[in-house]
Ligand code: HEM
């Protein structure tokens with residue numbers, strides 16, 4: 048598919064020199080030490096890090112900032128701005144690179160970035176999952192047994208932080224980057240270099256969080272509440288830097304999505320013809336752009352509290368611990384809808400394909416997505432019902448929280464009515480979408496208890512809320528994440544995934560997911576708090592059951608991993624262009640999609656849901672025609 | 678491109694009234710299931726009847742469960758019926774009827790969910806305003822039970838709670854002891870990081886924030902032992918921050934108090950002045966207790 052003349056391949060050693068991941072790692076380590084010793088030079092004498100009692104907060108922070116800068120320079124993010132400053136004309140030369148090396152360097156092809164995201168996020172998702180297994184190992188017994196208390200807290204915190212940080216971009220990173228330009232008939236994102244930057248920032252962030260174990264870990268869980276965070280080891284700074292970088296990455300990702308959808312839609316693609324997935328991406332992106340900066344600022348304040356002895360969150364110095372909680376949840380609540388909305392969108396996008404009916408109530412579905420993203424700004428203090436903050440506003444937050452179930456209900460209604468009288472095919476992606484209804488129903492209805500103040504008095508901070516958000520995030524987001532993988536990865540890679548293994552993966556995941564998390568509602572009701580190494584001995588049976596289920600759930604994930612590696616690296620069965628008989632535009636293109644997506648920019652005449660309404664309109668040039676006439 | 682299904686290959690529209698069947702099955706199931714679930718599961722709800730607030734929470738949970746049961750029934754009936762009736766023959770890719778909208782269903786759905794939501798919010802607010810439902814309400818509580826109350830200050834620190842009784846001369850104890858059938862006013866605060874005071878059987882939870890006063894109310898019932906746990910991650914030994922408390926008869930409470938006062942007399946001069954001597958009712962210092970906890 049390469050109309051652009053490929054440059055003659057250079058020898059491998061020559062290709063390793065230059066701006067790529069290798070250089071980035073070398074410069075990253077170099078930058079790390081520059082920051083480390085630089086900060087020591089500014090701040091004091093201690094050169095070596097020996098123990099908690101002799102560390103220098105500033106140097107840890109500066110080391111990682113130096114490391115990130117070095118890493119980005121090594122990848123070549125400065126080349127373009129410098130070239131422009133020296134008067135070279137604008138170009139997208141990074142897009143033209145070929146071969147596997149482009150996956151390990153700055154590449155501005157939105158399809159490459161999507162695949163980079165998929166593997167990159169997958170890697171950290173795996174680390175987060177391993178942490179979950181360690182948590183469940185510790186909780187096999189009511190007493191503290193395997194890990195030291197501090198290590199246990201670090202594992203819980205790393206699991207939660209990693210999952211939240213990575214999975215916020217879990218759909219938008221891989222799938223929106225890959226699909227949104229295609230779905231709107233464009234050849235690229237609005238800001239292709241920023242697109243690449245969001246990915247590499249996330250990878251730098253993940254590395255920083257993982258390396259917290261070398262600095263004593265952090266005791267606060269994923270919420271990082273002050274003033275506990277002021278007491279933390281230097282590993283706490285890893286948490287702060289991780290989440291701040293994730294925040295930057297999210298903001299840029301969101302801005303890029305909004306700009307792309309607003310300005311780059313092909314002719315004829317009116318707002319009512321936009322695929323619902325793109326609407327979901329848009330509403331998520333708006334939340335990202337507005338919420339993540341609050342997070343960055345809050346963590347910046349906490350970083351100052353730790354390094355420069357400001358007292359934003361220290362009561363004794365005129366600050367307030369409520370301030371941190373308040374700011375954190377102003378970000379944190381939209382954040383959980385950033386996790387939920389893409390899931391809604393994927394369900395609504397896939398159901399028409401597999402029930403072979405148009406999306407029912409398109410406008411209502413869009414209204415639901417936008418309604419959720421609007422209302423999600425008015426509910427954050429439901430995380431603080433018993434904290435003593437604004438006690439008199441609790442009835443308001445109770446109402447606003449429960450109101451969200453109305454637009455959420457739109458997604459249910461539209462999805463269910465799309466299934467109604469359809470010709471449902473139980474393919475692997477469809478099974479994951481159907482499971483979403485089950486899981487999100489339980490997640491949502493358990494939320495009814497948490498949003499009700501009298502009931503929340505007992506369930507707040509207990510395993511009940513833990514089970515609730517796993518039902519919404521894992522049951523809501525991760526299940527649809529897998530639906531998206533099974534649905535789109537053949538298109539993205541050009542190779543089929545094994546269907547039988549996919550079904551094994553689905554059923555084991557569905558069963559063990561429920562048998563892991565449902566009992567935790569009971570554990571919470573029985574009084575087991577979150578984030579503790581000890582629990583009352585009468586809860587041991589329940590916890591053991593949960594742990595064993597969690598291990599089996601872990602094995603189910605390995606089935607998936609095996610399927611992925613086996614199908615993509617060994618079997619390599621070429622995927623058809625349109626394996627699902629979908630009317631969506633990406634399936635009218637060859638698999639994998641050629642570098643420039645379209646020969647001619649398509650002209651849209653309908654939405655992609657016209658099942659039962661006649662043949663697919665010919666939007667695009669016939670598949671297989673030479674691409675690259677940009 | 679894969680075989681493109683055409684409208685002509687669609688089977689003739691079936692005349693069964695699927696909607697009617699689902700609605701009838703749903704109503705039947707809900708009518709049976711809701712009372713059953715409310716009666717059978719309602720009793721199991723936490724935190725039990727250890728206090729007026731606990732009883733109220735149980736009622737609240739039961740009402741919530743009764744409201745959501747019909748919702749669960751609707752989805753269960755829909756999916757069991759729908760997935761059985763509307764699946765395609767294996768391997769067949771046939772378009773279904775192009776139904777795109779039905780505003781009557783949309784309106785019904787919005788009104789239905791709206792009514793449920795407004796009921797839930799109204800009911801929750803009503804229950805909350807009775808007596809605060811045991812939750813921390815901040816320094817200026819809005820739901821205050823009438824009558825006289827026993828005041829107790831709960832002081833969180835890493836990693837234990839200390840209880841101070843202003844009405845007993847500022848006496849401090851590391852175990853919470855309360856008289857039966859009494860309205861108690863808890864003032865929760867912290868000396869270091871955020872903790873959360875959770876007396877499970879009493880149905881009380883209130884965060885302890887440094888430098889602030891979080892008030893929660895509880896009306897005790899008969900004598901019992903209850904568990905206290907910290908419910909907000911507060912650092913290394915958070916998992917060990919638990920203890921027992923007791924609700925005892927009034928006579929036992931009096932004798933406990935006088936006994937504690939004697940013990941306390943020795944160190945009282947080093948503490949804050951008691952309110953009887955014009956001191957502040959709530960301390961900023963505390964009685965340190967060497968705690969030999971596990972680990
Ligand atoms: C393999 C599946 C998973 C298992 C077995 C699992 C297990 C757990 C357990 C046992 C805890 C908390 C322990 C405690 O509070 O004492 C926890 C916390 C948490 N999990 Fe998961 N989890 C899984 C997947 C996920 C996923 C996919 C996400 C999000 C995308 C997630 C997000 C979180 C968060 C945010 C916390 C809270 C951490 C905190 O308290 O700071 N988990 N998980």
Ligand SMILES: [Cu+2]
Nearest residue numbers: 872907911918
């Ligand atoms: Cu605590």
